Amino acid sequence: MRIRCPYCGERDNGEFSYLGDAAPVRPDGMDASSEAMHDYVYLRDNRAGEIRELWYHAAGCRSWLVVTRDTRTHAITDVQPAREVAKTRRAETRLAETRTVTPAGSASHA
């Protein structure tokens, strides 16, 4: 298996270390219920098929990457810097928050 790092090019997977599924999002620690924290820390979808997961290019550029890979075949279809993925997610969250604070009536077509 080889991973095409966006900074370093195609490299052997031995250069990378693995964290796991990129889907779980940490709940806000102060307000999160213990159930939500339990789900985040311990429960996984563990799907057979394409999943997005976090890899760290330890023996290369030392970047975190979000890799889209099929767990049945190990075929990799997409690699993005985790930083970009997080930025996009933050922007989407902010947009959603903006929508919820807009006065009623305008939210539906915001």
Add this chain to the structure above:
Amino acid sequence: MRYSLFSVLGQALRGQRDWKPQWRDAAPKAEYDVVIVGGGGHGLATAYYLAKEHGITNVAVLEKSHVGSGNVGRNTTIVRSNYGLPGNIPFYEHSMKLWEGLEQDINYNAMVSQRGVLNLYHSDAQRDAYARRGNAMRMAGIDAELLDREGVRAMVPFIDFDNARFPVKGGLLQRRGGTVRHDAVAWGYARAASDRGVDIIQNCAVTGIRRENGRVTGVETSRGFIGAKKVGLSVAGSSSLLAAMVDMRLPIESHVLQAFVSEGVKPLIDCVMTFGAGHFYVSQSDKGGLVFGGDIDGYNSYAQRGNLHTIEDVMEGGMALWPGLGRLRLLRHWGGIMDMSMDGSPIIDRTDIGGLYLNAGWCYGGFKATPAAGFCFAHTIARDEPHPHSAAYRLDRFATGHLIDEKGMGAQPNLH
């Protein structure tokens, strides 16, 4: 047919023509008292002990492929009970005792060989940790011996004691540990369960689990619907996929573990030996091949095959410990899919759904547990309560904080 010296001699005289199939290849009935999903070692053992210990014989074992095609035929055949935590010690010792009586119990030659399991240590700190584990075992009545360097040298003189980085300082030895012929365990339990009336249904993949009012009523399969009062899931590697059929998420990730066999050679090593500084374990099969393995590949996988990077890592571990290995050629290697749980320990429990039971999360230590897992899972299914030996293997322990983390790695399945 009962196996004995006389039946073997009789067959020899008759040219081995009269052997019968060892178990019935059953077709599914409309309904069973208990359906076990997964015809691996654990599932077959569960069916056997349901019949033997609890008198429940209207049981089907559903296997998506053929008996022996999954992890029970893919492991490195090691059995041991050298655990250090209270939740694990009585369970694995129960398993060890069942191994010791297995062949008489099921009238089958499983080639149980108590050749000893030797865990090497390479530093003072590791010696102390092993001494502590050995003491925990001895307090529970399990045999354990802490060997010094010379004690190890007497057993395995050929390893590199003076490796510059990881010199061998001694080892923790469990003499009652050893190996068992893995395929024979599957076949033996299948035959013994079938003899007691259990239906073993092969090439029957479960595609759905039917529920009514919070209780299971049966399973949808590739061979039609099969009704069941109780359903036990025992499908290591695929537990999350089965759980998803009833909208459950599990504290499990599926990972691939590779194992290896060398070409056959004359007797080289007469125990199971593990390297304490890397991850490498080796024994020799009766055919002469060295059977060995190391870490899981470390990424989620359902592919039953791994990557070269891990193979190199295992070989490096082996060569660091035993340089003579380099003279041997690798004959074959393969992969199996492991249920890696969040604390490295298994789950044998009821679920929130009535009549649905779960045996999962065995990481890469499921083979040695086969008899006790079957014994305790059968108890849980029959009595609807955990067996005392598996009472710690609760599904909700991650929420309550009662984790059983032998290695202290935390919720990172690929490190256990």
